Amino acid sequence: MSHPEISPPPENKHPETLFTEIVIVGCGNPLFTDDGFGKSVFEEMQKLTLPDNVKIIDAGLGGPHFIFTLLDPEVTKKLVIVDIADFGAKPGSITKLRVEDLPPGSYRDAHSWDLAEPLLRIKDRIDVTIIGCQPARVTAPEFEEGLSEEIQNAIPKTIQVILEMIGVDYGTTIKYLQEEGRQRGTAKSCGSPETS
Amino acid sequence: MSKVVEISPTTRHEGHSKLVLKVNDAGIIETGNWCSITPVRGVEKLAVGKTPEQVPKIASRVCGICPVAHCLAGIEAMEASIKCEIPKDAQMLRHIVQLGNRAHSIALHNILLLPDYYIPGTEVKINPFTAEEPVRTVAKRIQRIREIGQTICQIAGGEAIHPSNPRIGGMYRNCSAQAKTKMYDLAKEGLTLAHAQSEFMIAVIRNYHNRDFVDVGGKKIPMPKTLGFHNQGYLATHAFYGSSSMDECPSWDINRFKEARPFDWYMGEMEVSLEDGSYPVGGTTKMGTKTNPQMEACTGIPMYDGQPVEVGPRARLVTYKNYDEKGTCGQNIARQMEYQDCFYEMLDCIDALNPAGKVIADYIPDGDGSLGWASNEAPRGTDVHITRVKDWKVQYYSMLVPTTWNFATCSKALTGAPWQLAEVIMRGYDPCVSCATHMIVLDEENKLVAQKLIQ
Numbered sequence: 001m002s003h004p005e006i007s008p009p010p011e012n013k014h015p016e017t018l019f020t021e022i023v024i025v026g027c028g029n030p031l032f033t034d035d036g037f038g039k040s041v042f043e044e045m046q047k048l049t050l051p052d053n054v055k056i057i058d059a060g061l062g063g064p065h066f067i068f069t070l071l072d073p074e075v076t077k078k079l080v081i082v083d084i085a086d087f088g089a090k091p092g093s094i095t096k097l098r099v100e101d102l103p104p105g106s107y108r109d110a111h112s113w114d115l116a117e118p119l120l121r122i123k124d125r126i127d128v129t130i131i132g133c134q135p136a137r138v139t140a141p142e143f144e145e146g147l148s149e150e151i152q153n154a155i156p157k158t159i160q161v162i163l164e165m166i167g168v169d170y171g172t173t174i175k176y177l178q179e180e181g182r183q184r185g186t187a188k189s190c191g192s193p194e195t196s
Numbered sequence: 197m198s199k200v201v202e203i204s205p206t207t208r209h210e211g212h213s214k215l216v217l218k219v220n221d222a223g224i225i226e227t228g229n230w231c232s233i234t235p236v237r238g239v240e241k242l243a244v245g246k247t248p249e250q251v252p253k254i255a256s257r258v259c260g261i262c263p264v265a266h267c268l269a270g271i272e273a274m275e276a277s278i279k280c281e282i283p284k285d286a287q288m289l290r291h292i293v294q295l296g297n298r299a300h301s302i303a304l305h306n307i308l309l310l311p312d313y314y315i316p317g318t319e320v321k322i323n324p325f326t327a328e329e330p331v332r333t334v335a336k337r338i339q340r341i342r343e344i345g346q347t348i349c350q351i352a353g354g355e356a357i358h359p360s361n362p363r364i365g366g367m368y369r370n371c372s373a374q375a376k377t378k379m380y381d382l383a384k385e386g387l388t389l390a391h392a393q394s395e396f397m398i399a400v401i402r403n404y405h406n407r408d409f410v411d412v413g414g415k416k417i418p419m420p421k422t423l424g425f426h427n428q429g430y431l432a433t434h435a436f437y438g439s440s441s442m443d444e445c446p447s448w449d450i451n452r453f454k455e456a457r458p459f460d461w462y463m464g465e466m467e468v469s470l471e472d473g474s475y476p477v478g479g480t481t482k483m484g485t486k487t488n489p490q491m492e493a494c495t496g497i498p499m500y501d502g503q504p505v506e507v508g509p510r511a512r513l514v515t516y517k518n519y520d521e522k523g524t525c526g527q528n529i530a531r532q533m534e535y536q537d538c539f540y541e542m543l544d545c546i547d548a549l550n551p552a553g554k555v556i557a558d559y560i561p562d563g564d565g566s567l568g569w570a571s572n573e574a575p576r577g578t579d580v581h582i583t584r585v586k587d588w589k590v591q592y593y594s595m596l597v598p599t600t601w602n603f604a605t606c607s608k609a610l611t612g613a614p615w616q617l618a619e620v621i622m623r624g625y626d627p628c629v630s631c632a633t634h635m636i637v638l639d640e641e642n643k644l645v646a647q648k649l650i651q
Contacts, residue, residue: 070343
């Protein structure tokens with residue numbers, strides 16, 4: 001008899017393939033409130049049926065150690081990183097950033113080998129985009145769980161942007177996600193020229 | 197007269213830490229303090245009142261590099277508290293996840309160590325990112341070992357970084373016969389690569405430590421033959437995995453453990469009186485800067501039988517394989533020796549795994565509040581999680597992670613070394629600093645304060 005409270009997590013669709021042509025990585029620590037945005041986007045995307053050349057990963061804090069320093073440009077052509085980013089917009093706004101746009105120290109490997117950023121090493125051979133969401137509240141170094149409402153509401157729009165970027169027409173699901181975003185009042189905040 | 201030099205932040209490891217070193221006129225360390233400067237976070241507090249399923253997932257988020265160890269130690273501490281025994285095939289899958297993670301971790305640490313070493317027969321230091329041979333072949337081998345470790349971890353664990361398959365009572369899913377064959381093929385390839393990589397690493401490590409002088413920031417620094425020696429003793433709870441039972445593992449007895457406050461152990465306020473702008477990377481701390489390890493250190497000092505001990509690969513080899521090479525050289529060689537052990541053990545576990553076998557316990561109790569603990573031999577040492585579960589709620593939770601043990605032991609091992617080699621000694625411990633910041637403090641009666649508050 002299994003405990004009634006325990007339900008199985010979604011199955012990994014590519015358990016024998018570490019990375020594919022397109023890799024989408026949710027980054028951040030869900031123990032610092034809105035820093036859990038990347039993980040929440042990952043969890044929502046797990047519910048979608050994506051093409052075989054797309055892999056989604058919940059990197060937590062391990063992006064530099066486990067992914068950015070291990071991607072093979074012969075295999076992976078596109079990397080989409082989903083994370084929070086402070087770009088001075090309203091909480092819940094999202095933006096697309098290139099590696100060059102990141103301030104020094106972002107995604108610096110915590111192991112800090114020769115102080116270079118691992119994304120700088122791969123950006124000329126892999127198309128790297130960072131989708132940043134403006135957080136409302138990050139409690140580091142104090143642990144606290146749960147996303148702010150504005151950040152929670154930005155998830156459908158973020159997924160829509162990712163799907164468009166990777167050329168997936170998710171038909172009614174995208175429309176549904178758009179409508180869900182509008183109903184929650186996030187579509188406007190995501191629509192400025194600088195933000196996507 | 198003693199001078200004070202500070203290296204902050206230390207580099208080529210996970211997290212933020214610093215070295216405060218009291219040195220003599222010849223630059224030899226008289227007293228060294230290595231301390232975490234990552235603030236205390238309080239995962240223990242967050243865990244109280246949550247379900248046993250939630251807490252290991254929370255625990256695995258405290259660190260970017262040891263999620264596997266924290267996830268497994270957390271789950272097994274819960275299982276120890278509720279007295280739940282898991283099926284053998286679930287145990288095999290957990291062992292495989294653990295070993296896949298270790299193979300990746302040793303290879304990652306190779307990249308961090310290599311810039312200290314020389315290409316044998318030359319005076320050229322190794323740049324692991326160069327496209328030139330012979331380093332390019334080594335770098336490609338390291339990357340392949342990392343891929344193999346992570347892929348095996350993903351097949352057995354569901355996800356490679358934060359494994360989703362382990363659960364209270366076993367695993368959610370067994371793997372298919374096809375997936376078992378894939379893991380076996382990968383492990384066999386990994387074993388061949390591990391032999392070659394281990395031989396290469398041991399050669400460059402010995403080459404480095406056998407030199408009379410080594411280069412640090414353009415200066416020739418004498419290499420002591422006793423670099424990193426200490427007499428603190430070792431702690432390991434299993435040759436490669438871990439345990440949650442005193443009968444099975446008599447080497448870890450929670451009653452022999454206590455923790456001191458950093459205030460009682462580290463040096464007090466001092467002023468930096470020695471500065472070297474050429475020290476990599478970016479020079480040491482400016483002269484005149486105030487430093488206060490007692491107040492700045494974020495970890496307690498764990499003691500086993502009254503003193504700090506070393507945990508990690510050498511501790512495992514000393515405890516279970518009669519290994520006896522001391523110092524930083526011996527420590528780094530021990531880690532390379534775990535390469536092959538890791539893949540041999542992995543092959544045995546894959547062999548023993550029955551893909552048709554049951555992976556969930558028949559009955560999962562709700563817990564009666566008993567104290568349960570589990571140790572997991574993480575790549576960098578013994579990771580102990582302690583808990584009490586009652587009526588499917590966590591009443592108490594505590595993590596005692598590897599680098600917390602090693603901060604104090606490494607501090608002792610700094611004595612007698614030229615200060616410029618302090619980071620070389622520190623890197624031998626493959627530190628992971630951010631999860632090492634959970635403070636358990638004892639009161640005068642040697643009782644855990646956190647535990648007392650909960651009860």
